[in-house]
Amino acid sequence: MKQKTANELELEEIGIVHKIIGEETIKRRLLDLGLIEGTNIKPVLISPSGDPRAFEFRSSLIAIRKEDAENIKVK
């Protein structure tokens, strides 16, 4: 089964980070913010321009674009 990404989470739906894939720079940046395996991540806001969405995790609110959120595999 294809794994869900953070991008496919509905607003207010909590996902648990399984793995971060993709290019090194962005991967590192997401890891640095604390997105490691087991982290709860929840999209809470969506930009009026459609993208990015703001995700709540580790008690901060971070805006992440669609292309980057696709790299976050969740369970």
Added chain:
Amino acid sequence: MKKKENLSIKQKEIKQKSNYTIALAGNPNVGKSTIFNNLTGMNQHTGNWTGKTVANATGYFEYRGKTYKLVDIPGTYSIMSHSEEEEIARNYICFGNPDATVVVVDATSLERNLNLVLQITEITDNLIVCVNLLDEARKKKIEVHLEELSNILKVPVVGVTARKKSTLNNLLKVIRNVCEEKKDIRPIYQILYDEKIEKAIHEVKEIIMEQYKIKEKLARWVSIKVLDGEECILKEIEKQLNIQLINQSEIDKARKKALANLAKEGIYQEEFKERIVSTIIKYAEKIGKKVCQFEEKDYAKRDRKIDKILTSKKYGIPIMIVFLLLIFWITIVGANYPSQFLFSLFGNIQEKLIEFAIYIHCPEWLSNMLILGVYQTLTWVISVMLPPMAIFFPLFTILEDLGYLPRIAFNMDGFFKKACCSGKQMITMCMGFGCNSCGVTGCRIIDSPRERLIAILTNNLVPCNGRFPFLITIATIFIAGTIGGIGASIVSTIAVMFVIILGIIMTLVISKILSKTILKGMPSSFVLELPPYRKPQFLKVLVRSIFDRTIFILGRAIAVAGPAGLVIWLFANIGIQGESLLTIIANFLEPLANLMGLDGYILTAFIFGIPANEIVLPIMLMCYMQGTSLVNMEDTFAIGEILRQNGWTILTAINVMLFTVFHFPCATTLLTIKKETGSWKWTAIGFLIPTVCGIVFCMLTTLFYHVFVI
């Protein structure tokens, strides 16, 4: 580094003999700069958004007879990767040899902040953790057990509320203790990775220590980097420590062996990196849970409620527009009175100066040149520029302090992504509405150099404070004037709004074109923190925005206005066969101006108005009235009469409005572009882009007008 210029004399005096050096590190937006300012008394600009400190800023303070040098390093979430700020931060902590490193952490999101703290524990023992924003935490019912944290990390932990200066005393005491104490006698908390990784680290570390004489702690950290294999970090380490890592055969052998062993266990290099990062974050999580107590689980509830409105599909953008309009309105209306006051003040002085010139029998041409030329233009620029900026920037800084600006970037990012740029560009454009020069400086918040350059080059496409009143005047006379009644002000507002929106659209279009041509590239990843809303520090806002921005910009403007005043006066007064040089230039420009639906004097006024957009209209009036010095006219109706007598039509008005938005940046902005890009080439491009847009637009409307209307 730029901030060094701001060192006061006292700062310079004590600079020579500082006893200790302290590094100030921390995540972005945790109040580092506030602490820095309060300790050193310097005006490092602070704001509730990421990316304020671009290079290391240095300041000095004295405490109990000793002098301390404080180095504010860029805010970062981590010091492991290779973005510009992280490199600066890492290099300073690792190789700058500070006597102590103070890591400022945000009490409201301690867990995430601990990640950086733990990374730094791997490099240095002389660490102080400074827990800031305790007042915010208390409001959110988060309790942080400082003592517990200190016990776990085995480093001093100080709690402060940076905006209250008095709370910083404890920090000073601790800094002093750490500096005076003998170094490296306190083994602090150490992160332990899983067994296999520890074994690999140990093997490499032993070899490094055999080869070079470096301390164990540093050797351990270097070993992790060797195994990690990130080349740019390794090269930096080699350079700074003057050792060989990549091409050293023994170390390379040890590295390969260790990696092979790890691979046998199923840990490949890619996996190694991730394990290192996740281990640290898990430690941070564990410690965070131990020392933080949340009484109210959903402490971010209020912020989220506000966010839902401010970023909603329906209201997000309208609210943003209303906020901006409100700021402009207050600025324009509020600036009127102080401007008038300054005008009459400088006017009185001018009369006295003229009397004085007569008294000392100064030749008339000389006194006219100096008083009507240099003095008048100079004071004119001050009178019209100072009040709006002194109102706009504090208002804007309040929005900044509240934490609203990142929301603007968030709201607009989708549009900017389509133009291969970043939503942060919108923040710089908002600053551009106040002053394009500030907007250009503000582009530093954009991480990607390519996107930053695009933002700098297109900033002038939004009209600044200097152009607004002119736009409004023209719209009132020619567009609303034809209608009359209550509808008039609405129509003129719509007309002004229209050119501004056109400016914003053009910014997106030009950004896209640049991204596809001379500045090719994909939009870089956009990860933006939306910080909690904070109460602005009103007094600080006022002081800071006036000193940091207003005075600074005014200084640059004055530097240009004086000489420009001289030039304008000379061109208005020197003539050949009864025609002034201004008229000759205007006649020369007439053919081009006609194609653009303007006249030669209008173009001349724009060219001579380069010191400040505010003097374009006075120069125009001076030309039309055949005067020899700038003309100040308050009465819109009278201005309208003069313009109409000189052949202005609705087409002229529309084209002038277009050209006001789309023409070369003022001299101050050009100088700033030069300073920020360091290149005359980009300055020239920044000059050409809006100018070409303006010429094309004016020609198109003129063509359209002649084909369809007349």
